Amino acid sequence: MRYVASREEMQNIDAYSINNVGIPGIVLMEKAALALEEVFLERIPTDSRVLIVTEKGNNGGDGLALGRLLLEEGYTVDFYEIGVIPHDSDSHQIQKHILEQMEADFLMKFPDEEYDVIVDAIFGVGLKREVAGRHREVIERLNQMEALKVAVDVPSGVDASAGQILGIAFEADITVTFGLPKVGLLLYPGADVSGEVIVKEIGFPNKAVEEIAPQMVSFTTDDLEYLPERKAWTNKGSYGKVLLIAGSKNMAGAALLSGTAAYKSGSGLVRIFSCEENRVILQEKLPEAILTTYDSEEKAWELLPESLSWASVIGIGPGIGQSAFARKLVKQVLTLGKAPLVIDADGLNNLAALLQEDTELRQLFHEYEGGMILTPHLKEMSRLTGEEIAEIRSNLPKAAASTADKGHVIVLKDARTIVSDGSVPSYINMSGNNGMATGGSGDVLTGIICGFLAGGLDILTAARLGVYCHGLAGDAAAKEKGYYSVLAGDLPNYLETILKRKHFPEEI
Ligand SMILES: NC(=O)C1=CN([C@@H]2O[C@H](COP(=O)(O)OP(=O)(O)OC[C@H]3O[C@@H](n4cnc5c(N)ncnc54)[C@H](OP(=O)(O)O)[C@@H]3O)[C@@H](O)[C@H]2O)[C@@H](O)CC1
Ligand SMILES: [K+]
Structure with a gap:
């Protein structure tokens, strides 16, 4: 550091x-x-x-x-x-x-x-x-x-x-x-x-x-040493159970990207909670994932509690949309969830709306005990806090630190992402490039952070290291493909070459 x-x-x-x-x-x-x-x-x-x-x-x-x-x-x-x-x-x-x-x-x-x-x-x-x-x-x-x-x-x-x-x-x-x-x-x-x-x-x-x-720190490649430990005598139960509540009709991709990234960053088990329409594609593209799908809202409410209690890490948001149903999903997760929680994308948009209209939810949000990571980009941050984007941009570290509630970590995503739990020092990320400004890149980040949490990192380290490794994967991808042609789907593959450095530094 x-x-x-x-x-x-x-x-x-x-x-x-x-x-x-x-x-x-x-x-x-x-x-x-x-x-x-x-x-x-x-x-x-x-x-x-x-x-x-x-x-x-x-x-x-x-x-x-x-x-x-x-x-x-x-x-x-x-x-x-x-x-x-x-x-x-x-x-x-x-x-x-x-x-x-x-x-x-x-x-x-x-x-x-x-x-x-x-x-x-x-x-x-x-x-x-x-x-x-x-x-x-x-x-x-x-x-x-x-x-x-x-x-x-x-x-x-x-x-x-x-x-x-x-x-x-x-x-x-x-x-x-x-x-x-x-x-x-x-x-x-x-x-x-x-x-x-x-x-x-x-x-x-x-x-x-x-x-x-x-009051600010950044990571260098030496900090890859913070990656979760892998011991010899372990099994899939040793590396956590990630529940990803992701995807909706016509939005299978977000679930696929975050699920793949969660597996590629070391999770023992990844379970995707999504709608029935996404089952076939998810099964084909990520056969390692456990699928829990619903074909009606009633079914979703029936399945959700068991999935939440199964999880050691919960991620919600990628591709869930902003329907009344999606909003209720976020509320249910905050009500029933106990594990470290990552909220991203539409999860944040729904959260912003709930925080405005629902006093009970505000309390659940502030008192969530499992630890929470919010990963807004500037527009989502503006919805969460009510501040103008220009105001947020004028001092990103301050915006992130002042929004981080007790037990919450804010990952404020921009060309230089800031990670803060409200205390000093805050983290400023120096990896990554403009090739990563492409659809689905954030879904991959959610998966990586969930994977690192599943490996046992605390919420602040998982968020910092997730952002850093995500950026390094983007840098490796851009080096081979150029800034125009990096796809979010490339990032989990390049992530391999980054995480590998911890155990095989001589091969890089
Ligand atoms: N300390 C050391 O020994 C070492 C320092 N190092 C080097 O020194 C740099 C810092 O040096 P520095 O502190 O002298 O300041 P510097 O940036 O040269 O400018 C100061 C002058 O500009 C003036 N001024 C300011 N704004 C102005 C404006 N808008 N328009 C007009 N004037 C303006 C200001 O006036 P004042 O405000 O005081 O009236 C003052 O006269 C550092 O970046 C590194 O490169 C290294 O060598 C390592 C050893
Ligand atoms: K200068």
């Missing part, structure tokens, strides 16, 4: 490293420049022409130090310092002095020439307000130029805490960020202008990071 920092947290880590641990700022700056240089040497030929655009803060200092290292490597480097902020940072002054001693040229006006690479070292985590005036003009011109665009730490104009664009932002192809990923580089629209985000270690001591303890 690694921390993801807001602007203020990163500034505090900086300050703690320098003031309390005693690492000189100029040392950190040199390591930042070396980290940038490493990216250049790996990816950019040394005969390239580079324009480095700076201001007088430490972000600018990083840019100047990088320029010095690049000159030594043989790159052609022009420096353009905007220089309208009133004070130089100490480290910036030192870097400027060194370059003057080296007789490096500083351009007096914005260049008309062409460059292969443009480096944005105008503002980093010190950006505090709207970008205006000369800064705005320069960023506008840089964005119009044809070149590879590299941002130092944060693209200038991106609020490192929430990903908002403060007026205008440098549009980077690559952002080399120091120490920890910044929240603003991961959330949209900041993520859109950050390009590929490369995180480089520059010597912030662990003590500083632990002391500040940022």
Whole structure:
């Protein structure tokens, strides 16, 4: 697990490293420049022409130090310092002095020439307000130029805490960020202008990071170790019984996708509770599943209690529709269910309606004892909370944390999904891609989370790891099929290659 920092947290880590641990700022700056240089040497030929655009803060200092290292490597480097902020940072002054001693040229006006690479070292985590005036003009011109665009730490104009664009932002192809990923580089629209985000270690001591303890975390492949244990002496009863209440007439696919994903993520038994019309297709496509089907509402109410008491995990929602019957299904599950419960898709839409109109249900919902995971996308979240989508989007972590009730976990699905149980840290997901914005992808996620719960994970870990592995499966699928052609049905197959890493890391 690694921390993801807001602007203020990163500034505090900086300050703690320098003031309390005693690492000189100029040392950190040199390591930042070396980290940038490493990216250049790996990816950019040394005969390239580079324009480095700076201001007088430490972000600018990083840019100047990088320029010095690049000159030594043989790159052609022009420096353009905007220089309208009133004070130089100490480290910036030192870097400027060194370059003057080296007789490096500083351009007096914005260049008309062409460059292969443009480096944005105008503002980093010190950006505090709207970008205006000369800064705005320069960023506008840089964005119009044809070149590879590299941002130092944060693209200038991106609020490192929430990903908002403060007026205008440098549009980077690559952002080399120091120490920890910044929240603003991961959330949209900041993520859109950050390009590929490369995180480089520059010597912030662990003590500083632990002391500040940022409020967001993310997973890396090391965290696959949290996958449910598989012991030698076990049987299908050891890995849980998942009941999926999914599908309705003409909506067999949702049940099939979540059922397949639940099996592929390790469930011992998967039982699908659906309408009789779906029996044949489910039986053919997923013969491993136990089917409980109803051909009338009366039959459904007769069968449901036994199915619920059988289950060690319950998932409800994919493809159930929004009829009065589906609404009652959700209510019955909240009334009779005892196991950890995942509510998704139409399950959430029905829940939203019930919460508005039914006081008794509100109580059942708040007091559900088995633990609950809700997996809304922004529209479903808006229905659940009554908040506008734009408002939710303006601060996803806050929206997720404030909606998570006691014993509930919210999986707020977006290009960067947030998982929160209302406490800190919340989780921001860094796997996945736009190829997964396709019908049925959410049904697969529900199945994966149910499978991980069935394997014995607690609700928070199952939700975080489910989202992470779902994204990794999507990344593996996109790598082979391209972003246009990933189907939700592909994801359970690619999931195999991800989960396999826990026991066969050498084969990947
Ligand atoms: N600490 C360290 O030693 C290390 C730091 N590192 C690097 O330093 C970066 C942080 O540096 P930083 O704190 O100096 O802030 P930076 O982003 O350069 O900008 C600050 C200046 O901009 C100004 N300003 C702000 N907003 C503005 C606006 N809208 N329009 C106009 N002006 C505006 C602001 O003015 P003020 O608000 O104070 O009046 C201030 O003068 C960090 O991202 C990393 O790259 C690494 O080298 C590791 C070691
Ligand atoms: K920058």
